[in-house]
Amino acid sequence: MSILNSLLGIAVILLVAYLCSNNRRRISLRLVSIALLMQFTFAFCMLYLPAGKRVMMWMADKVTALLDYTQTGTQFLLGGLATDKMFDLLGADGFIFVFKVLPVLVFLSALSALLFHVGIMQKLIILIGGALHRLLGTSRAESMSSAANIFLGVTEAPLVIRPYLKYLSSSEFFTILVGGIASIAGTVLLGYAQYGVKIEYLLAASFMSAPAGLLFAKLFYPETKENSDKYTTVSSMKGEKSEYRNSIDAVTQGASVGVSMALNIAGMLLALLAIIAMFDGIMMWATSFTGYEISLTQLIGWLFSPIAWLLGVDWNEAQFAGQLLGQKVLFNEFIAYANLQPYLDGSILPATGEALSVKTQVILSFALCGFTNIGTIGIAIGGIGAMCPERRGELTSIAFKAFGAAILANLMNGAIAGLILG
Template sequence: MSALNSILGIVVLLLIAFVLSNNRKAISFRTVIGALVLQVGIGAIILYWETGRKGLLAAAEGVSKVISYGNDGISFLFGGLVSDKMFEVFGGGGFVFALKVLPPIIFFSALISVLYYLGIMQIVIRILGGALQKVLGTSKSESMSAAANIFVGQTEAPLLVKPYIKSMTNSELFAVMCGGLASVAGAVMIGYAGMGVPLPYLIAASFMAAPGGLLFAKILHPQSEQFKDELSDDDIEEKPSNVIEAAAVGAFSGMQLAMNVGAMLLAFIALIAMLNGFIGGVSSFIGYENVRYNHYSVMYSNL
């Protein structure tokens, strides 16, 4: 009965995506079937094959370890403001988003810029993106971005395919955004494991989200334009003269991205707070107390 409910849920979700698709005739059934088969295969490897599970977990931990090196630069700049002492003094208030979440974007951007300069990222995209492309029929760049979301967050993943973004089609851009929202970063996954969530299920969900995000992205906004898998001279910015310049250029780009993320969060959280105040004021006037926009968000999220 449990398996039947799961299959029914998958069918219903696919039907909903099909109904909401902006171009049903362009939907590639190769992508749909390939992504479903890939998800089942990944789930089987993680849940029923111990060696496969350990290998994928090691990969996730390895990427998290690389990203954690950015903490040295953050500690150098902000000192005690990012130490564990802040939690002892302020409790939950010791977590400062602007100091803990945004600075790693700068480090990651610099790292990716160096890897592009050395030609390493091009090889990774050719291999990993090419493998997914052969199975799903998607472009290498959007496939690589989807795979990257297994290990890094939705802000860092697009940095891996940054030179390709300029020439991406609307469908590819939608797939990049959809992949980010469909998954969690490896570091977050490990954090959930520390809270007691069974690790095998977390690993399975994280890795299965990559083809799952592409699956729904390509149903909702299927590819109807010709995509480019190779970079042209127009797509490539002026190449840095050395590794140091590549790191500096990447850091500057990362800083701009981090500032944009911070500005958007500040603005939209403030706007939602204002909306809460407006709804609360109107509801109090007509006799309903403590009504907030958040209440409607929770209510409709269950539909």
């Protein structure tokens, strides 16, 4: 039955995107079919094939080893507060977000700046972007930006093609925005791993987001004009100079950006969690007069549970999964992953009296992996608008439509994972 759910979900997601298209006649069937095939291939190899699983486990082990280096700096600053001794003292409460997740963001922000300065990041982006350009027929600029989104954030990835932003067609500009919102930065992705989400799932979802973003961007906004290829060449992108003076400057500036990001995330989570708790209390107080207390999280779960079911989640777990999907869209993915964490460790789901099924864990791991929350719209408009101020008005006019396309891209990743596991 779950296979049929996921197939129905994939069909519904594609139908919604088709109905939202601003020019259905210009939709490229080649692009749609190849992008969808790429998503299936990534998921099938990484979730089903033994060889693919081994490759992902190898990559996950290397990433885990990379994360372990963060501990050197963290323990120097925090001593025993940053070690696993906290779990011995506090049990499950030993996972302290400020000590476990935020230092990873600072370290990886510095590392990514260094890799960009020495040219390694550009080589990876050109390699993957060139493959997308040849396979899908998308322009060099939007392909490079989509590839960059695997490693960089919604405002950092467009920097790779910053000199060409003013030349992009409206469809390409829309694609840049969708790709940024649908993907996840490598720095933040590894922060999610600290919540117990398997790194191999996060890596697979991150790679799947590149073709998914292109797929739904081109369904919503097909190319109708000449693209920017005549302005962009691989050689010009290879020649893009680093903004840093030297490697030390790259590391220090990258660390500063990481600290700013970490503080912003910490402050945002503090405020959002407090506001959610406040509205929960208000709703439960208001509904208590009817004899039934209903919380905000329950309401979100009811609204999003049909979507979770379409992804392949069993109906008895759909309300819980719907809560997390809703929290991710309305608030952010950190809150959703934080609420998923106890059930990854085997906690009993009250609705079923059993542990959360592995299939639902995987579907949620994929579907939650993306910057698709309302706050990201403001971040994207501010960041990309600053790079190309002459197109800021166009950016604001397409932002919410791009947000919708990005949501469907993330849901498609979850549905495909559900289909393969089913």
